[in-house]
Amino acid sequence: MAKGFIASAVGLNADLQEHLTCVIHRGLLDHPMMLPCKGKHRLCQECTRELIGSSRNIACPECRESYIVPQDWATVWFDRVLHHITSKLSSNETEINQKVIKFVQESYFRHGSSNQRLHIKSVQMVSNLRLKANFDKCKQTIKSHEITTLLHGTTRRSALFISGQGFRIPESFERNDENGKEGELKFGKAIYFANAKKATEYGKNILVLADCILGRIEEKHVSELKLTPSIIHQRGYDTIHYNDYEKGIDNQEWAVYRADQCYPLCIIEYEFLDINNSSEDVLLNSIKKMSPMFPNSNVIRQALTGTENQCKEALRFIGDAAKNNSLSVSTVTSWLRTSLSKDQVGTLLKHPNETVRILFLRALWQIGQRDRSPELYVHLIFHWKLLIESLQSGYTDVSWRACGVLTNMAAVITHVRKALISSEVLNQLMLLLKRAVQFEDKTCVLTVLHLMANIAASEHEIMKQQKNILDYVNQNLLDHNDIEIQEAGNRLFCNIIGKGILSADWKRGGYKDVAVAPTID
Structure with a gap:
C-alpha cells in the first residue's frame, strides 16, 4: 500500500517518484512548496507550515541550507506545475486511502467504545525507498518473515520523523508524552503496535499504519518492564505478543525490537466523535483551560462519562487537584462520589483502556492521601x-x-484488611515487593510495605504466619540504606509483635499502626 507501489503502477521510475515525494513525510506532495535552496527540495504545504512554526529562519530538512521565510511563503514557494501533476496522481490514491480508512475503522469498530466513534480526517501515504530497502533486507535475516499490518499510535511530529527516518527504539523505559504519559513501557525498549482501539490509547490523534515482520514471537500475558532488544534477541525472539486474556483481544499488543522490522505505509489523522457526533475536543479544551482554583464541576461530571479521552483528561485533572492541594479534599471527593454511580465505578475499574484504569486508580490514591474518610470508598x-x-x-x-x-x-476501613489475607493477595504483594526492590522503586516498596503493615494492624496472627514475607523483609529491608524503607519494614514487625497495639517506645519513635501510601506523580 506504500506510495512507491502507486508510482510504479502509473509508470513512474524511481527518480521521478523521488521528485514527487515530500522530503518530510515521504508521501506524495500535496500543494507542493519548492524551497529556495540550491537543491530546490519540495515539501507539502502543511509540512512546510509545521517546519516554519513561528520561526523567521529555517533550514531545508534535506540539505540543511538556511534562509529567511517570507511572509507570503505559501504563495512565493508554491509550485503550480508540480501541483498539476501531483493532483492527477493523487486521484490514484483515493481507492487505496479508502481501503486504509475501512481497515482502521473496522478494526476500531470491532474493539472500540460504544460512546465514541473514530473519524478519519486524512490519510497520507508514505514512500521511502531507503526504509523499504532496509525492510526488505530485514526479511532476509529473520527466519519467519511473514508480514503483518498493524497500527502505531503517536504524535504528528513523531509520525513525520518515522516517515523520513524510520521507527526507532526508545531510549527510556518510561512512557513519554508521545505514548500516553502514565507509567512505564509494558515490555521495555520496543516499538509498540496494536489494533486501532489499542493504538489510539497511545496516539495523539495520529496513527501510523505499518507492515511488520514479527519473526519469532514470545507470547506474554504479564508485563516485563525492563526488557531491551539485546535481552529479547538473546532469548531467541524478535517480537513479544501480549494478550491480557481477561480483557480479551482488545488488549493485544506487539512489541518489536528492531527498527527495520517495521515499514511505515501511511500517516492517519483521526478524531473522536461523541454519541452526538460532536467532536470531543470542545470538552477536552474546556478541561485543559480550566483553572484548578475555579473548576467547573459540570464539565468534570460530563467528561467522566464522556469519551475515553474526555474521561482521561477529567481524571488527570482530579488527580492533579488532589495532589497539589488546589481544591479542598471534600470537593474532590464529592466529584467522584456524585459524578460516578456504583456501576460507572465498576466500569472504570475494568476498563479495557489501561490508561483510564491507571488514571482512575491514581486519582483515588491521591485523594485517599488527604481524605481519611471511608465515604470516599463507598462505591x-x-x-x-x-x-x-x-x-x-x-x-x-x-x-x-x-x-x-x-x-x-x-x-x-478495618474490615478491608480481613479481605486482603487470602494467599492469592499476599502472594501478589510479595511479587510486587520483590519486583520493586529489584528495580529500586522506592515508592512501590513503601506502598507494599505500608499495606502489609496496615493489614497486620488487625490481622496480626495471619501476617505472623507469612514466613516468606517476613524473612524477605527481615533479610532485605530492615537494614536498608533508605531510612523510610527501614521504618516501613519495622512497622510491619511492630504491628505483628504488638498485636496491633504499639508500645509507648514505638510511639515515641514515631511509629503508627497504620499509614497511607506515599505521594505519586
Whole structure:
C-alpha cells in the first residue's frame, strides 16, 4: 500500500517518484512548496507550515541550507506545475486511502467504545525507498518473515520523523508524552503496535499504519518492564505478543525490537466523535483551560462519562487537584462520589483502556492521601473483586496503583484488611515487593510495605504466619540504606509483635499502626 507501489503502477521510475515525494513525510506532495535552496527540495504545504512554526529562519530538512521565510511563503514557494501533476496522481490514491480508512475503522469498530466513534480526517501515504530497502533486507535475516499490518499510535511530529527516518527504539523505559504519559513501557525498549482501539490509547490523534515482520514471537500475558532488544534477541525472539486474556483481544499488543522490522505505509489523522457526533475536543479544551482554583464541576461530571479521552483528561485533572492541594479534599471527593454511580465505578475499574484504569486508580490514591474518610470508598466496596483483580493485573503499572488505593483503604476501613489475607493477595504483594526492590522503586516498596503493615494492624496472627514475607523483609529491608524503607519494614514487625497495639517506645519513635501510601506523580 506504500506510495512507491502507486508510482510504479502509473509508470513512474524511481527518480521521478523521488521528485514527487515530500522530503518530510515521504508521501506524495500535496500543494507542493519548492524551497529556495540550491537543491530546490519540495515539501507539502502543511509540512512546510509545521517546519516554519513561528520561526523567521529555517533550514531545508534535506540539505540543511538556511534562509529567511517570507511572509507570503505559501504563495512565493508554491509550485503550480508540480501541483498539476501531483493532483492527477493523487486521484490514484483515493481507492487505496479508502481501503486504509475501512481497515482502521473496522478494526476500531470491532474493539472500540460504544460512546465514541473514530473519524478519519486524512490519510497520507508514505514512500521511502531507503526504509523499504532496509525492510526488505530485514526479511532476509529473520527466519519467519511473514508480514503483518498493524497500527502505531503517536504524535504528528513523531509520525513525520518515522516517515523520513524510520521507527526507532526508545531510549527510556518510561512512557513519554508521545505514548500516553502514565507509567512505564509494558515490555521495555520496543516499538509498540496494536489494533486501532489499542493504538489510539497511545496516539495523539495520529496513527501510523505499518507492515511488520514479527519473526519469532514470545507470547506474554504479564508485563516485563525492563526488557531491551539485546535481552529479547538473546532469548531467541524478535517480537513479544501480549494478550491480557481477561480483557480479551482488545488488549493485544506487539512489541518489536528492531527498527527495520517495521515499514511505515501511511500517516492517519483521526478524531473522536461523541454519541452526538460532536467532536470531543470542545470538552477536552474546556478541561485543559480550566483553572484548578475555579473548576467547573459540570464539565468534570460530563467528561467522566464522556469519551475515553474526555474521561482521561477529567481524571488527570482530579488527580492533579488532589495532589497539589488546589481544591479542598471534600470537593474532590464529592466529584467522584456524585459524578460516578456504583456501576460507572465498576466500569472504570475494568476498563479495557489501561490508561483510564491507571488514571482512575491514581486519582483515588491521591485523594485517599488527604481524605481519611471511608465515604470516599463507598462505591469501591461494591466492586471489591474488581479492585483485587486490578491488584493482580498482568500490567505492573495497574497492579501497584491498585496496591496504593488498597493501602489507603486499609488505613481507614478495618474490615478491608480481613479481605486482603487470602494467599492469592499476599502472594501478589510479595511479587510486587520483590519486583520493586529489584528495580529500586522506592515508592512501590513503601506502598507494599505500608499495606502489609496496615493489614497486620488487625490481622496480626495471619501476617505472623507469612514466613516468606517476613524473612524477605527481615533479610532485605530492615537494614536498608533508605531510612523510610527501614521504618516501613519495622512497622510491619511492630504491628505483628504488638498485636496491633504499639508500645509507648514505638510511639515515641514515631511509629503508627497504620499509614497511607506515599505521594505519586
